[in-house]
Amino acid sequence: MQDVTAFVRSQAGGSVKIAIVSDIHANMAALEAFPERDFDQLWCIGDLVDYGPGPHEAVEWVERNAAMAVRGNHDHAAGFSVDPQCSLPFKRLAAETLRYTQEVSTKEDLRFLRDLPVHREIAVNLTRFYLVHSTPTDPLFGYCPEQSERWLDEVARINADVLIVGHTHTPFVRTVGKTTIVNPGSLGQPKTGRPLACYALWEDGRISLKEYPYPLSDTVQQIRMMPISAGDQDALITVLETGALPGGHATKAEANGNREVEI
Numbered sequence: 212m213q214d215v216t217a218f219v220r221s222q223a224g225g226s227v228k229i230a231i232v233s234d235i236h237a238n239m240a241a242l243e244a245f246p247e248r249d250f251d252q253l254w255c256i257g258d259l260v261d262y263g264p265g266p267h268e269a270v271e272w273v274e275r276n277a278a279m280a281v282r283g284n285h286d287h288a289a290g291f292s293v294d295p296q297c298s299l300p301f302k303r304l305a306a307e308t309l310r311y312t313q314e315v316s317t318k319e320d321l322r323f324l325r326d327l328p329v330h331r332e333i334a335v336n337l338t339r340f341y342l343v344h345s346t347p348t349d350p351l352f353g354y355c356p357e358q359s360e361r362w363l364d365e366v367a368r369i370n371a372d373v374l375i376v377g378h379t380h381t382p383f384v385r386t387v388g389k390t391t392i393v394n395p396g397s398l399g400q401p402k403t404g405r406p407l408a409c410y411a412l413w414e415d416g417r418i419s420l421k422e423y424p425y426p427l428s429d430t431v432q433q434i435r436m437m438p439i440s441a442g443d444q445d446a447l448i449t450v451l452e453t454g455a456l457p458g459g460h461a462t463k464a465e466a467n468g469n470r471e472v473e474i
Contacts, residue, residue, distance in 0.1 A: 216379070217386045221339060225336075226414075226415055227251050227335055227336055227413075227414065227415060227441045228249065228250045228251050228412065228413070228415075229250060229251060229252050229253070229254060229335070229412070229413045229414070229415045229454065230245075230247045230250040230252070230253045230254070230410060230411075230412055230414070231253075231254045231256065231375060231393070231410060231413065232253065232254070232255050232256070232306060232395060232398045232410045233255065233256035233257060233258065233283075233344075233377030233378075233394045233395050233396070233397060233398065233410075234256075234257070234258040234283070234378070234380055234396075234397035234398060234399055234400060235255070235258065235259050235260075235263075235273070235397075235398050235399040236258055236259075236260065236261055236262040236263045236269075236285070236397065236399035236400045237259070237260050237261065237262065237263030237264060237265045237268075237269045237308075237312070237399065238263040238264075238265070238269075238398070238399030238400065238408075238451075239263070239264070239265035239268045239269060239272070239430075239433075240261075240425050240426050240427070240429040240430040240433075241398050241408040241425045241430070242269065242272050242398065242399070243425075243427065244408070244423065244424075244425035245398075245408075245410070245423075246421075246423050247410075247412070248320070250412070251432050252278040252279070253276055253278060253282035254277065254278065254280070254342060254375070255273050255277045255279070255281070255308065256280075256281060256283070256342060256343075256344055256360055256375055256376065256377035256395065257264075257280070257281050257282055257283025257284075257285075257286055257327070257344030257377055257378070258283030258284065258285045258286060258344065258377065258378070259273055259280075259285075259324065260316070260324065260433040261285040261288070261289065261290050261295065261305060261308045261309055261312050262285075262304060262305070262308050262399070262400055262447060262450075263308075263399055263400070263406055263430065263433075263434075263447075264433035264434050264436065264437050266289070266311075266312040266315060266316050266320070267316050267317060267320055267401075269318075270316065270320040270323055270324065272471070274323060278372045279333065279342065281327060281328055281329060281330055281331055281342050281350075282324065282327035282328065282329050282344065282345055282350075282351065282400075283295060283306070283344040283345075283351065283377065283378065284297075284344065284345070284351045284352050284378070285309070285312075286324040286327055287324070287351050288305075288309055288385050289313055289316065289321060289324050290321050290322070290324035290325035290327075291325060292313070295309065295312045296351075296352045298323055298354075303443065304443055304446055304447060305456065306441075307439045307440075307443050308437075308439065308447075311430040311437055311438060311439060311458055315414060318474075321361050322353075329343065329344070329350040329351060330342060330343040330347065330350050331343075336371060338372050338416070339371045339372045339373070340371060340372070340373045340374075340375060341368065341369045341370075341371035341373070341374050341375070343374075343375075343376055344376065344377050344378050345376065345377075345378045346361070346365050346376065347368050347374070348364070348365060348368060349367050353378075353379075354379065355379070356357045356379055356381070357379075357381070357383040357385055357394070359387075362385065362387045362392060363387060363388070364389055366387045366389075366390040366392070367388075369390070371390055372389070372390060372391065372395050373390070373391050373392075373393060373413070374390050374392045374393070374467075375392075375393045375394075375395070375411075376392065376393070376394050377394060377395065377397070379393075379394060379402075380396060380397035380400055380401060380402040381397075381401075381402055381403060382394055382395055382396030382403065382409045382411070382420045382422075383395065383396075383420075384418055384420065384431070384466060387473055390405075390462075391418070393411055393413075393418055395409060395410050395411035395420065396409030396410070396411075396422070397409055398410055398450060400450060401422070401454060402450075402454045403422070403454055404426055404453070404454040405422070406424075406426055406427050406451060406452050406453070406454070407422040407423060407425075408422060408423055408424075408425050409421070409422045410422075414419065426453050427451060427452065430451060431448050431451070431452075434447050434448055
């Protein structure tokens with residue numbers, strides 16, 4: 212990964228553009244279609260693997276392109292061979308694809324996932340960032356949606372202007388006290404009700420939530436080649452195509468579309 216310290220020094224006082232991705236879930240078709248090219252750095256907020264067909268390739272991509280990354284619950288599960296503690300509708304899919312992830316990943320991939328920190332802190336042009344996959348108090352497994360009152364306690368425990376989180380697969384920007392909470396949504400398995408990959412940009416004090424189409428049919432084709440049951444393949448494809456939970460239960464997420472917020 213890139214040298215973050217050198218980047219901060221070189222960009223001090225200058226224009227900075229940071230691309231932020233999360234919850235890639237081994238969806239290489241979405242990664243390869245990523246539309247941003249002229250950013251200064253890319254940050255990854257965890258869950259590189261599981262659910263999708265390309266865990267090895269996703270780890271390599273993040274290792275090659277990201278300046279900073281934190282460990283998600285699925286990265287932790289793959290690296291340490293433990294339960295990712297998913298919600299009931301996803302437990303079976305998580306277990307089946309975890310086995311696949313460990314089978315096709317190299318020892319170096321799994322070591323990379325184990326070695327990812329559970330949080331990172333960095334200041335860029337006087338803006339203090341705190342990066343964590345879930346929440347500061349429960350960095351791997353805490354599930355905290357946009358409107359939860361728990362954010363009041365979470366931001367009180369850190370010293371940051373911007374708290375960047377993932378895990379819920381739904382993009383949002385919310386200001387709590389003096390801290391702006393940013394969830395870029397999921398690049399590889401979005402739950403917005405639309406099959407569009409999500410990410411965020413931070414550029415000179417402005418946060419933008421973005422989404423873009425990608426060749427979903429390529430991912431579907433690759434899922435059909437995974438050594439899991441046809442029913443599990445169907446469930447994974449349904450989530451990608453509709454943003455619904457396995458079994459046809461719709462999510463409560465509302466699509467944000469492209470939004471910009473000054474922070």
